[in-house]
Amino acid sequence: MTSAVEFLNVSRHFGAVAAVDGVDLTIAEGSFFAMLGPSGSGKTTCLRLISGFEKPSGGEIRIFGAEVGRVPPHLRNVNTVFQDYALFPHMSVLDNVAYGLMVKGVGRRERLRRAEEMLALVKLEGYGARKPAQLSGGQRQRVALARALVNEPRVLLLDEPLGALDLKLREAMQDELKALQQRLGITFVFVTHDQHEALSMADTVAVFNQGKIAQVGRPTDVYARPRTRFVADFVGSSNVLEPAMTKALGGPEAWASLRPEAVRLVPWNKSDLRGSVTALRYLGSAMRVTVILPFGTLSVLVPAGMPMPQMGDSVGLILASNGLHVMEEA
Amino acid sequence: MTAFLPVRGPGDRLTRLFWQRPALLLGLMLAPPLLWLGLVYLGSLAALLVQSFYAIDEFSGLVVPEFTLKTYAELFRAQNLDILMRTLLMSASVTLGCAVLAFPIAWYAARHARGAWKAAFYLGVMLPLWSSYLVKVYAWKLILAKEGIIGWAAGATGTTPILEAVLAVPGIGGNSLSTSYIGTWMVFVYVWLPYMILPMQAALERVPASMLEASADLGATRGQTFRNVVLPLAMPGVIAGSIFTFSLTMGDYIIPQIIGTSARFIGQAVYQLQGTAGNLPLAAAFAVVPILVMLVYLALARRAGAFDAL
Structure with missing residues (x-):
C-alpha cells in the first residue's frame, strides 16, 4: 500500500x-x-x-x-x-x-x-x-x-x-x-x-x-x-501506577496503567484488596469512584445500574485478569 | 447580613434611575452631540442649500432671495465646468495615488508589524498630522521649486533629463514641479495619505489570516487571492479612505493656490465667490457639487458591492 x-x-x-x-x-x-x-x-x-x-x-x-x-x-x-x-x-x-x-x-x-x-x-x-x-x-x-x-x-x-x-x-x-x-x-x-x-x-x-x-x-x-x-493519562484518563503500586497489585515492579473500567467494586469482605471511597463523580452512564488504598488511590468506573457505593464506604476491589498493562517507558 | 447593600449617595440613586430607565442615560449622552449636529451642522448645510437656489442681481450685485435654478445653470458655463472637471480629475487621481501608496503600508502594518514596529507605524502615520498643514505645504513648495531639493538631486545624479521629460508632459507638466499639476498632485497625495492608510489598515486587520490560507489552500495564486478575497474584504476600508481623500481634495483651496498652475479648483472658486466677488449663491452652488459627487460615488460603490463585507 x-x-x-x-x-x-x-x-x-x-x-x-x-x-x-x-x-x-x-x-x-x-x-x-x-x-x-x-x-x-x-x-x-x-x-x-x-x-x-x-x-x-x-x-x-x-x-x-x-x-x-x-x-x-x-x-x-x-x-x-x-x-x-x-x-x-x-x-x-x-x-x-x-x-x-x-x-x-x-x-x-x-x-x-x-x-x-x-x-x-x-x-x-x-x-x-x-x-x-x-x-x-x-x-x-x-x-x-x-x-x-x-x-x-x-x-x-x-x-x-x-x-x-x-x-x-x-x-x-x-x-x-x-x-x-x-x-x-x-x-x-x-x-x-x-x-x-x-x-x-x-x-x-x-x-x-x-x-x-x-x-x-x-x-x-x-x-x-x-x-x-x-x-x-491522556487517552481515557487511566490510573497510572508507580512501580511499587503495580507490585502491590500483583504485577512486576514497573510503571503500569490500569483502566478505571478494569476494576470491579465488591463488598469489602469479598476481596483482600480493600479501600475506602473518597470521591464520587457522576457521569450519567457511569459513576467514577475514587478509592483510597493503603498504597495509593485508584479511579474505578461503576456502570449505571450496578450497586453504587457512598462516600466513606469501605469497599473491596477486584482487578480484571488482563487489566494491568506494564508500559515500555516511564 | 441584609439582602441589599445600603444606598451610599446620589451616585447610587442615579444608577438606580438609569437602571430603571435604560433609554434615559443614552438620551442624556446623545443630546449634546445631536444638538450640535442637528442645529449647527445640518442647519448650516441647509442654509447653504437654500442659498444655492437664490441668484444674484447682475446690476445691483445683491442676492435676490427667490427660488431659481439660474445659479445652477451658471455652473455649466465653460469656465465653471472647467473648474469642476479639473477638481474631479484631481480628486480621483489623488485618491488613486493614495490607495496605491497606502496599500503596502497598511498591509505591512495589519499583517506583519508587531509590538514596537506597530507603534512605529502609528507614530509614522500620525506624526505628519501633528504639524501645521500650512507649514507642510510651504515646505513642499521649497522641495518642488526649480532650485529645490528634487531639482538639485536630479542634477547631482544626472537625471535632470528625466525630470524635464516628466515636466514636458502636456496637460500635467509645467515650468517646474511647484508650478505644475504633478506638483499639486504630489502634495495632495502626501497630505491626505494618512487618511487612506488608517481605515485601510483597520479593514485589512479584520481579514483573518485563515481566510488567506483558505484561498491558497483551494488553489488560488497570490493575485487571485488579492482580487477575490483581500480586495473585497478590504473594500469598506478603501471606500472609507477614499471618501476622505476624495472629499478633502475637492474642498481644498490652499494647496492649489500655493502649488500648481493658476487654474482654479472648486475650493478656490468658492473662496473667491463668497469673498471678493460677493456671489454667495454661486459659491453655495459650487459647494453643493462635492456633496452630490460624494453621494453618487457612495451609491455606485454600494451598488458595486463594496459594502457587502460589512
Whole structure:
C-alpha cells in the first residue's frame, strides 16, 4: 500500500521552541488518521506542514511519494477544513464551494453544478444562495467540508473541525464524517484534542506530546496498551501506577496503567484488596469512584445500574485478569 | 447580613434611575452631540442649500432671495465646468495615488508589524498630522521649486533629463514641479495619505489570516487571492479612505493656490465667490457639487458591492 503522507525526521522550530521535533510518520492511503494531543503538542503544526502553510526546519515531507519542499500550498492536491471554517463572508455559500474550481478556471456553469452536487453531499441542498453569516455553526462546518471536497483532494486535512459545535451536533457530525470518508475513500487527516473523537473515528491514532509522537497505533491498541505514562493519562484518563503500586497489585515492579473500567467494586469482605471511597463523580452512564488504598488511590468506573457505593464506604476491589498493562517507558 | 447593600449617595440613586430607565442615560449622552449636529451642522448645510437656489442681481450685485435654478445653470458655463472637471480629475487621481501608496503600508502594518514596529507605524502615520498643514505645504513648495531639493538631486545624479521629460508632459507638466499639476498632485497625495492608510489598515486587520490560507489552500495564486478575497474584504476600508481623500481634495483651496498652475479648483472658486466677488449663491452652488459627487460615488460603490463585507 502506498503512503499518502510521509514525514521523515521532520522538525519545525519557532525561535527556540521546537513545535515539531523529529517526527517520523506514515499515513496510509485511504485511512482515517487522527492526530491527538493537548494544545501546543505540535499536531496542528504537523497539519500545516502537510498543507504547506509551515515549512519544515529540518527533515523531509512526502505526499504520495513526492517530496513537497518546493511546492507552495496552492499547488498541493491537499485541502483543509479550517478550525474557524474560514468561509468567505462576502460570497454566497455556492460561490464559496465553487471557489476552488473558479480559481482553477473551471467554467461557471460546470463549477456551479459541481458545487450544487457537493452541497447535496453534505445535505445542504437549497442553501446555496445564502451568505455564511446566515448559517448555523453546524451548517458552516458542512460548507467548509463541501468547499474542500469539491476539489477532489487526495488528502483532506481537518483542523479540529468539530471543536466549535455543541455535543449533540458533534456526535452526529462524527458519524457523518466517518461515513463520508468511507464512501469517498479519500485519506482524512484529523487533528483533535478530544480522545473520544479520535478513538471513535480514526483507523490510526497518533498521540502527540511536546512536539513528538508518543505513540501511533490502532485506537484499541493505543487505548488498551499505552506506551508511556502520558498516553495512558491522556487517552481515557487511566490510573497510572508507580512501580511499587503495580507490585502491590500483583504485577512486576514497573510503571503500569490500569483502566478505571478494569476494576470491579465488591463488598469489602469479598476481596483482600480493600479501600475506602473518597470521591464520587457522576457521569450519567457511569459513576467514577475514587478509592483510597493503603498504597495509593485508584479511579474505578461503576456502570449505571450496578450497586453504587457512598462516600466513606469501605469497599473491596477486584482487578480484571488482563487489566494491568506494564508500559515500555516511564 | 441584609439582602441589599445600603444606598451610599446620589451616585447610587442615579444608577438606580438609569437602571430603571435604560433609554434615559443614552438620551442624556446623545443630546449634546445631536444638538450640535442637528442645529449647527445640518442647519448650516441647509442654509447653504437654500442659498444655492437664490441668484444674484447682475446690476445691483445683491442676492435676490427667490427660488431659481439660474445659479445652477451658471455652473455649466465653460469656465465653471472647467473648474469642476479639473477638481474631479484631481480628486480621483489623488485618491488613486493614495490607495496605491497606502496599500503596502497598511498591509505591512495589519499583517506583519508587531509590538514596537506597530507603534512605529502609528507614530509614522500620525506624526505628519501633528504639524501645521500650512507649514507642510510651504515646505513642499521649497522641495518642488526649480532650485529645490528634487531639482538639485536630479542634477547631482544626472537625471535632470528625466525630470524635464516628466515636466514636458502636456496637460500635467509645467515650468517646474511647484508650478505644475504633478506638483499639486504630489502634495495632495502626501497630505491626505494618512487618511487612506488608517481605515485601510483597520479593514485589512479584520481579514483573518485563515481566510488567506483558505484561498491558497483551494488553489488560488497570490493575485487571485488579492482580487477575490483581500480586495473585497478590504473594500469598506478603501471606500472609507477614499471618501476622505476624495472629499478633502475637492474642498481644498490652499494647496492649489500655493502649488500648481493658476487654474482654479472648486475650493478656490468658492473662496473667491463668497469673498471678493460677493456671489454667495454661486459659491453655495459650487459647494453643493462635492456633496452630490460624494453621494453618487457612495451609491455606485454600494451598488458595486463594496459594502457587502460589512
